[in-house]
Amino acid sequence: MSYRVGVDAELCISSGRCVAERPDVFRFDDDELAEVVPGAPEPADDAAVALARGCPSGAISLVDPATGAEIDVD
Ligand code: SF4
Structure with missing residues (x-):
């Protein structure tokens, strides 16, 4: 099962990188x-x-759905 992707709106600085790279996954x-x-x-x-990793503000989070643990991408 794939990691669950999330965005922390408090951290997003609207760079648009994720939206440009995967418009099927992210939007504004x-x-x-x-x-x-x-x-x-x-x-x-x-x-x-x-x-x-490509998010300049670290706003994109990944969670392992099997364990509920957040994935450390650093
Ligand atoms: S890459 Fe990060 S900072 Fe840029 S729009 Fe996406 S979530 Fe926001």
């Missing part, structure tokens, strides 16, 4: 903050880690 809300598209496909785990 009315405040120009990223959010996960409802019903979005789950990226492969390596792609999810790359997306989380």
Whole structure:
């Protein structure tokens, strides 16, 4: 089962990187903050880690659905 992707709107700085790279997974809300598209496909785990690492503000979180543990991507 793939990692569950989330965005912390408190940390997002609206760089747009995630939206540009995976518009099927991320979109901007009315405040120009990223959010996960409802019903979005789950990226492969390596792609999810790359997306989380690529976020300049560390706003993208990954959770292992099997354990509920947050994945450390640093
Ligand atoms: S990459 Fe990070 S800071 Fe940029 S829009 Fe996405 S969540 Fe926000």
